[in-house]
Amino acid sequence: QVQLVESGGGLVQAGDSLRLSCAASGRTFRSYAVGWFRQAPGKERVFLVGISRSGGRIAYADSVKGRFTISRDNAKNTVYLQINSLKPEDTAVYYCAAADGSSSYKTIAEYDYWGQGTQVTVSS
Numbered sequence: 001q002v003q004l005v006e007s008g009g010g011l012v013q014a015g016d017s018l019r020l021s022c023a024a025s026g027r028t029f030r031s032y033a034v035g036w037f038r039q040a041p042g043k044e045r046v047f048l049v050g051i052s053r054s055g056g057r058i059a060y061a062d063s064v065k066g067r068f069t070i071s072r073d074n075a076k077n078t079v080y081l082q083i084n085s086l087k088p089e090d091t092a093v094y095y096c097a098a099a100d101g102s103s104s105y106k107t108i109a110e111y112d113y114w115g116q117g118t119q120v121t122v123s124s
Helices: none
Strands: 004-007 010-013 018-024 033-039 045-051 058-060 068-073 078-083 092-099 118-123
Touching: 004 092, 018 033, 018 092, 018 118, 033 068, 033 078, 045 068, 045 078, 045 092, 058 068, 078 092
Parallel strands: 010 118
Antiparallel strands: 004 018, 018 078, 033 045, 033 092, 045 058, 068 078, 092 118
16 A cells, blocks of 8 residues: 655746655555646646656656656655646646556556645746
């Protein structure tokens, strides 16, 4: 069992940067691939980026390449999402998720555990 807690969201202006954190409980966190998703009001939850257990494999959605960077620190049981040059269309609730076994990282069904989300609001 893994419990995930996201943090780092908030109200920012367009062009700002944020670093979101996904802190996990459990000593086996390094056994899980982790993904970040977001869900805007009235829209479906969409994949942003996923990272393998070791951090050696990363998959980004095309829409976020170049602005979003994922990293993980297994010693701290934490995965980070750095978001640069924020845009109003980045406004959403951001979720992290952990997968016991994963292939593409891109589908919701691959993930076994989810955090409660952190709100990011970008003003123009």
